[in-house]
Amino acid sequence: MFDLDRLSSQDVAGKIAVTCQQSQRAADRRRDIYDSHRHRTFALAYYMTGNEIEAEKILANTFISAFSAAEEPCAQQVDSALVSQLRERFPLSTHDAPASLEYVPAGAPDLSQRNIRRTELEEGIQILPAQERLIFLLRDVEGYTPAAIAQLMEIPESQVNRTLMSARIRLRRALAGQEQRPAAA
Numbered sequence: 001m002f003d004l005d006r007l008s009s010q011d012v013a014g015k016i017a018v019t020c021q022q023s024q025r026a027a028d029r030r031r032d033i034y035d036s037h038r039h040r041t042f043a044l045a046y047y048m049t050g051n052e053i054e055a056e057k058i059l060a061n062t063f064i065s066a067f068s069a070a071e072e073p074c075a076q077q078v079d080s081a082l083v084s085q086l087r088e089r090f091p092l093s094t095h096d097a098p099a100s101l102e103y104v105p106a107g108a109p110d111l112s113q114r115n116i117r118r119t120e121l122e123e124g125i126q127i128l129p130a131q132e133r134l135i136f137l138l139r140d141v142e143g144y145t146p147a148a149i150a151q152l153m154e155i156p157e158s159q160v161n162r163t164l165m166s167a168r169i170r171l172r173r174a175l176a177g178q179e180q181r182p183a184a185a
Contacts, residue, residue, distance in 0.1 A: 029072055034063055037078045040142060047137050048086055050126050058085045079152055083134075090130035092153070124174040132167035139164050 045058035065081040066073040086092060125133060138144040150157040
């Protein structure tokens with residue numbers, strides 16, 4: 001198969017060096033992809049679970065899934081893998097409509113005149129149902145457009161907008177002290 005006599009040691013060493021360089025470049029690209037998406041992925045996983053260990057598991061499984069699907073996954077593929085991981089853990093049903101919104105009376109507390117601490121906001125986010133929480137985080141924290149969220153979650157854009165409005169109202173009530181944390185299941 002190979003004529004080893006014709007191959008010089010210099011040729012073999014050169015081919016090995018090129019192969020090692022290619023492998024190193026591929027590893028560097030994968031590391032860059034991981035580094036550029038890990039903070040956002042971990043933050044979303046953490047806010048969804050409220051638990052660092054669970055968030056780390058979701059982070060690892062997200063990247064395992066993303067790199068299994070593509071050698072160099074793009075942001076959308078990483079996000080899709082994250083949503084898949086979250087769907088396994090939370091009821092992110094595509095058929096559930098957000099809870100009906102009640103009228104907020106004019107005498108309701110005005111949160112614009114109150115300083116909200118970060119911890120209060122984080123606790124308030126945990127009160128939101130899973131689908132509302134994820135949509136709120138994607139839109140208001142990460143800055144995704146409603147169209148991008150709809151595509152990512154495979155739901156109509158109108159449902160994204162309704163769910164986002166419901167999440168914002170629920171969060172305002174929670175921050176105003178009108179809504180209590182749900183009982184642990």
